[in-house]
Amino acid sequence: MNPSAETLQRQFGSAIRRVTESCDRTIVYVDGDRIREILAWLKDDPGEAYNYLVDITAVEYREAGLPIEVVYELFSLGRKVPLRVKVTLPKDQPLEVDSVVPLWAGADWLEREVYDMFGITFRGHPDLRRILMWETYAEGFPLRKDFPLRGRFSRSEQVRQALNAHPEAHYSLGELGIAESYHELPEDMRERLRRGERGQIAAPKGER
Amino acid sequence: MGVITKPEPSAGRVVSQVSPNWLTTRLDFLVNWARSNSMWPMPFGTACCAIEFMATAASRYDISRFGMERMSFSPRQADVLLCAGRLPFKLAPVIRRIYDQMPQPKWVISMGACASSGGIFDNYSMVQGIDTVVPVDVYVPGCPPRPEGLLYGILLLQKKIRGETLADPAIRIEQTLDERGLRLAPDRIDELSEPFGNSIHQTRSA
Numbered sequence: 001m002n003p004s005a006e007t008l009q010r011q012f013g014s015a016i017r018r019v020t021e022s023c024d025r026t027i028v029y030v031d032g033d034r035i036r037e038i039l040a041w042l043k044d045d046p047g048e049a050y051n052y053l054v055d056i057t058a059v060e061y062r063e064a065g066l067p068i069e070v071v072y073e074l075f076s077l078g079r080k081v082p083l084r085v086k087v088t089l090p091k092d093q094p095l096e097v098d099s100v101v102p103l104w105a106g107a108d109w110l111e112r113e114v115y116d117m118f119g120i121t122f123r124g125h126p127d128l129r130r131i132l133m134w135e136t137y138a139e140g141f142p143l144r145k146d147f148p149l150r151g152r153f154s155r156s157e158q159v160r161q162a163l164n165a166h167p168e169a170h171y172s173l174g175e176l177g178i179a180e181s182y183h184e185l186p187e188d189m190r191e192r193l194r195r196g197e198r199g200q201i202a203a204p205k206g207e208r
Numbered sequence: 209m210g211v212i213t214k215p216e217p218s219a220g221r222v223v224s225q226v227s228p229n230w231l232t233t234r235l236d237f238l239v240n241w242a243r244s245n246s247m248w249p250m251p252f253g254t255a256c257c258a259i260e261f262m263a264t265a266a267s268r269y270d271i272s273r274f275g276m277e278r279m280s281f282s283p284r285q286a287d288v289l290l291c292a293g294r295l296p297f298k299l300a301p302v303i304r305r306i307y308d309q310m311p312q313p314k315w316v317i318s319m320g321a322c323a324s325s326g327g328i329f330d331n332y333s334m335v336q337g338i339d340t341v342v343p344v345d346v347y348v349p350g351c352p353p354r355p356e357g358l359l360y361g362i363l364l365l366q367k368k369i370r371g372e373t374l375a376d377p378a379i380r381i382e383q384t385l386d387e388r389g390l391r392l393a394p395d396r397i398d399e400l401s402e403p404f405g406n407s408i409h410q411t412r413s414a
Contacts, residue, residue, distance in 0.1 A: 132298075133333070134297075134298050139332065142332050142333070147332070148332075149330075149332065150330065150332055151331075151332035151333075154394070154398055155336060155340075155397055155398050155400075155401035156390065156394030156395070156397035156398050156401075157394070158297055158332075159297070159300065159335065159340050159390060159397050160388060160389055160390055160394070161297075162297035162300040162301060162335070163300055163301055163304055163385065163389050163390065164389045165298075165301050166301070
């Protein structure tokens with residue numbers, strides 16, 4: 001058992017819901033409302049010094065009654081100790097948790113991926129939008145258990161929506177590295193970049 | 209993108225009012241000889257098939273024997289779009305734009321099971337065969353195809369080009385997307401994307 005779990009229980013009391021051990025890894029379940037405070041303490045306390053955020057991911061279990069878990073994998077580079085922190089989000093409440101981007105800048109894309117795949121909203125995230133699927137993707141959140149493997153739309157509708165997307169609009173000007181040369185771009189490209197992909201896809205014309 | 213619908217070139221149709229004579233057939237032979245022996249590929253490598261394509265291009269299998277050693281990383285100077293690997297829906301508009309930017313005459317090779325049919329990726333994110341997005345001339349089976357398989361596909365494409373005639377205007381018509389933004393009718397796309405083989409019995413959680 002990782003001694004950090006006991007220290008956490010002394011420090012935060014009832015905010016630490018439960019501590020378990022699995023495959024020699026200590027798992028700490030904490031109160032979702034205090035996750036940022038607890039992770040900030042784990043990062044900055046000199047005795048803990050979990051300064052590396054390895055991954056953020058989420059788990060939805062097959063049993064419908066079980067809550068969705070957000071998993072934070074921490075690692076102390078100095079002490080060479082891992083710690084897994086989990087937050088449970090019941091499905092009958094809004095799936096929301098505080099963003100940890102203020103603590104680790106690298107959490108930006110990790111939280112975007114969890115949002116994209118599970119639909120969990122990270123409060124305070126600077127740029128919470130889809131990262132793997134495109135921005136106008138309308139079928140839902142693919143890693144949820146109620147998501148059909150082949151998606152919700154027919155294949156032809158999926159192809160239509162994909163072909164009607166604007167590839168440039170997946171990215172911001174900064175990501176494309178063309179923010180400085182914006183005024184030299186062709187007018188139609190500037191228009192697409194201004195609009196982004198947030199606009200509606202035109203409804204199909206004709207009988208279909 | 210485009211709004212004009214044009215018929216696909218179909219085999220067995222009367223292609224010209226002028227009967228082929230000695231001059232046009234000799235000109236066809238010359239043009240097709242030049243075209244088929246200098247196909248510049250536009251590699252669209254997305255997965256492990258691209259590794260086999262690189263092996264095909266390297267010295268042991270030596271794609272330059274067929275006049276294809278000049279990889280064209282600009283679609284403006286390419287003749288053959290070679291899709292090596294699975295195509296996610298997010299890349300579908302990208303490959304369509306590359307295809308639209310290539311000058312006529314142009315051909316497409318679909319390399320591997322995933323590019324040709326979706327392969328093992330019968331899921332929410334993958335195009336079930338790139339022929340629902342761009343017209344395909346040669347399908348190369350395999351997962352991934354060995355370099356010999358790809359070379360055989362290239363030889364088949366050369367054979368196809370040698371059979372073309374300049375009198376057929378349909379081969380030079382740009383095949384644009386229709387007003388729905390699709391290449392094929394929706395029911396044809398659904399039919400092409402149907403699960404097949406083992407995948408009917410696997411993971412039908414939908």
